[in-house]
Amino acid sequence: MTSVHTSTHEQDARAVARPEWARVRGGLPEPPERPIAWSMLSRALSVPLILGLVCFLPAVIAAQPGSGVKDTAYWLQLVLTCYAGARLATMILSTRRRLLQGVFWMFVYIAMGVAPFAQVVIGQTPTPMVGPRQDLITAVALVLVGCAAFDLGALLASRRPLRRRTPSPRSPGGGQAVAHPLRLRLLVLLAFAASAFYVMKLGGPAVFFSSRQEINETVAASGVVSEGSNVGSAFVKGFGQVPALLAMLFYTRRLATSYRARRTPSTALVWVALVALNLVVNNPVSNARYWFLTVLMAFVFTAFPSSAAIYRVVLATGVVGALVVFPYADKFRYDDEAQRPAQSASVFEPLVTKDYDQMVMFANTISWVDTRGHTYGRQLSGSALFFVPRAVWSGKPEDTGVRVGQWMGLRMTNLSAPLWTEFWVDFGASGVIGGLALIGYAVARTDRRYALAVTRAGPGPGSVLAVAAPLIAGYTFILLRGPLLQAAGKLAIAALCLLLISTFKERRAARRR
Numbered sequence: 001m002t003s004v005h006t007s008t009h010e011q012d013a014r015a016v017a018r019p020e021w022a023r024v025r026g027g028l029p030e031p032p033e034r035p036i037a038w039s040m041l042s043r044a045l046s047v048p049l050i051l052g053l054v055c056f057l058p059a060v061i062a063a064q065p066g067s068g069v070k071d072t073a074y075w076l077q078l079v080l081t082c083y084a085g086a087r088l089a090t091m092i093l094s095t096r097r098r099l100l101q102g103v104f105w106m107f108v109y110i111a112m113g114v115a116p117f118a119q120v121v122i123g124q125t126p127t128p129m130v131g132p133r134q135d136l137i138t139a140v141a142l143v144l145v146g147c148a149a150f151d152l153g154a155l156l157a158s159r160r161p162l163r164r165r166t167p168s169p170r171s172p173g174g175g176q177a178v179a180h181p182l183r184l185r186l187l188v189l190l191a192f193a194a195s196a197f198y199v200m201k202l203g204g205p206a207v208f209f210s211s212r213q214e215i216n217e218t219v220a221a222s223g224v225v226s227e228g229s230n231v232g233s234a235f236v237k238g239f240g241q242v243p244a245l246l247a248m249l250f251y252t253r254r255l256a257t258s259y260r261a262r263r264t265p266s267t268a269l270v271w272v273a274l275v276a277l278n279l280v281v282n283n284p285v286s287n288a289r290y291w292f293l294t295v296l297m298a299f300v301f302t303a304f305p306s307s308a309a310i311y312r313v314v315l316a317t318g319v320v321g322a323l324v325v326f327p328y329a330d331k332f333r334y335d336d337e338a339q340r341p342a343q344s345a346s347v348f349e350p351l352v353t354k355d356y357d358q359m360v361m362f363a364n365t366i367s368w369v370d371t372r373g374h375t376y377g378r379q380l381s382g383s384a385l386f387f388v389p390r391a392v393w394s395g396k397p398e399d400t401g402v403r404v405g406q407w408m409g410l411r412m413t414n415l416s417a418p419l420w421t422e423f424w425v426d427f428g429a430s431g432v433i434g435g436l437a438l439i440g441y442a443v444a445r446t447d448r449r450y451a452l453a454v455t456r457a458g459p460g461p462g463s464v465l466a467v468a469a470p471l472i473a474g475y476t477f478i479l480l481r482g483p484l485l486q487a488a489g490k491l492a493i494a495a496l497c498l499l500l501i502s503t504f505k506e507r508r509a510a511r512r513r
Contacts, residue, residue, distance in 0.1 A: 053085035067123035081113035115356030131367030139362035153440025178462035191243035198240025294474035301470035305454040383484035399483035417482035
């Protein structure tokens with residue numbers, strides 16, 4: 001009897017001593033709540049943050065001089081901007097980090113909210129709008145409905161408990177995927193070999209510090225591009241960049257989370273070599289700004305996996321960077337001869353003349369679909385089967401942005417096709433609502449899994465999700481901006497690399513700190 005009472009008391013003592021975040025809720029332990037100090041600080045910051053994103057910035061834009069009219073498009077755009085600003089503020093002030101959702105709302109607020117609102121107020125757009133004003137109204141309304149569907153999907157995901165495999169001593173991470181040590185070393189070798197081939201194919205490292213235009217011309221002259229198809233160049237460029245980035249991220253996580261790795265010279269040397277390799281193939285000089293943004297965000301969130309401050313600073317400063325720095329960060333890009341720069345006395349002129357053509361391109365796409373009808377999955381199938389050469393598939397769809405640009409008669413067809421556009425082209429309004437709802441559901445589930453992967457409840461330094469989620473978060477800008485056909489290549493290569501190195505059988509050596 002005494003032993004029974006003693007055992008019971010010991011269990012109660014362990015239950016009390018166990019931290020709150022380690023208790024199981026809905027099948028998985030929840031990450032820790034924010035401390036009281038941050039709660040008090042967040043209350044102090046919440047008012048100016050919400051007022052700034054939802055009220056102050058839209059009011060400043062509305063006061064700008066311009067020839068815009070205050071019609072239905074104006075008021076819908078204002079509602080969308082305020083809605084996205086409120087959701088972004090919620091992400092920044094959230095109790096738990098919602099990495100992918102935060103990036104989604106940052107993109108919507110900037111590219112689908114603030115920038116198009118400035119264009120409506122000033123009365124100028126980066127790309128001509130060829131259709132009637134009603135198409136712009138439809139585009140803004142569909143983006144707003146799609147955002148609501150995204151929120152609905154995220155809400156449904158939060159109501160469904162996470163599930164996991166039965167924990168065991170050999171898999172304390174609950175069956176989450178981890179990087180196999182040997183396969184990770186093979187990924188490092190693949191990264192150096194593929195990047196070396198990519199560098200030599202383009203004529204040496206010096207080319208990577210010239211300009212994007214010279215890179216494109218060198219790729220075209222290298223023989224990897226066949227007439228009418230870019231599959232060869234996409235594979236050479238993708239394998240030259242993506243494995244190097246993934247290998248660096250995995251070693252960054254090991255150094256950031258494992259005390260044993262930081263005391264191992266070989267690990268540090270490999271990491272330094274991978275950083276040097278990425279400075280060549282993934283530098284901001286010769287790469288698209290969206291891709292370098294992917295590299296930067298993936299590195300920051302991997303290097304500081306559990307820092308709530310870093311998460312909130314990135315989202316908050318990202319708005320300022322997108323509005324001030326990003327439009328001027330194209331020094332090394334070739335000139336867009338097909339577009340004539342607009343003249344405006346507004347301080348928001350960069351939002352009118354550069355980069356942010358997502359909303360007006362959605363309106364142009366609606367006009368294009370009105371002339372030919374929906375494609376019922378054909379455009380999305382082309383993105384999914386991006387790796388099939390046009391020599392094999394003669395009717396392979398082109399990028400949505402390219403198709404619309406050709407229909408508009410533009411010489412420069414490197415135009416955006418936001419995710420809402422891709423769903424609209426194939427399936428109309430039902431595709432926009434259903435597609436964004438599914439994405440919201442998947443993103444919210446991934447955020448919850450990621451929150452566990454970067455805490456002590458996760459599978460440790462080798463966690464695949466702790467590396468994959470930051471990479472996807474950075475790449476979200478490319479996926480949302482579109483076209484999907486251009487974005488699919490690197491995403492598929494990253495998925496292939498992650499699949500090859502992943503295992504669910506966690507080894508003791510990988511768990512050592």
